[in-house]
Amino acid sequence: NAGVTQTPKFQVLKTGQSMTLQCAQDMNHNSMYWYRQDPGMGLRLIYYSASEGTTDKGEVPNGYNVSRLNKREFSLRLESAAPSQTSVYFCASSPSGHLAGELFFGEGSRLTVL
Amino acid sequence: SQKIEQNSEALNIQEGKTATLTCNYTNYSPAYLQWYRQDPGRGPVFLLLIRENEKEKRKERLKVTFDTTLKQSLFHITASQPADSATYLCARNTGGFKTIFGAGTRLFVKA
Secondary structure, three states: OOEEEEOOOOEEOOOOOEEEEEEEEEOOOOEEEEEEEEEEOOOEEEEEEOOOOOOOOOOOOOOEEEEEEEEEEEEEEEOOOOOHOEEEEEEEEEEEOOOOOOOOOOOOOEEEOE | OOOOEEEOEEEEEEOOOOOEEEEEOOOOOOOOOEEEEEEOOOOOOOEEEEEEEOOOOOOOOEEEEEOOOOOOOEEEEEOOOOHEEEEEEEEEEEEOOOEEEEEEEEEEEEE
């Protein structure tokens, strides 16, 4: 079972470049999330999508945009990358209804901005 | 704002002993707390969810408690094994669809 698939797994960017992280889930989940993980700071929520067609800001949305392309796919875009966006990015999905529940994570995308 | 705090110091224990990890939260009690395991270079994996009205929950060698008076959850691994070595993350919902995480506690189990 594929679960949650993220691409690319690794990426190096120069300051000012743009890129999109892709995420797809094959579990028919309604909710999808993007987190970033930095040493000592845990996972921080960037954006989430409660259902197809909706997106909302999390704790640290500045510098990012998202698109919920369909029920399966949720992409994260960095329009003008900055060194502070060097991090490991995780996509997650959840089957739950009106409350967030168990999250299923991808394996992460490791981004370095020079 | 809601926060999740976990002991940032690594926990070192001997194989066969019980590991106990602590998670403290601020402000109002969440509807539930969750615990995840994360291995180096991998994504977190869900372990257990405990609801506000549940005092304790068990799954095989794992046990989680939820104390709304202390605003604390304890995560226990009994008969620990070297394969249990990992980082364990505590998470809470903050209303609606948002889930926030603590920084995690690294557990090392020595053979």
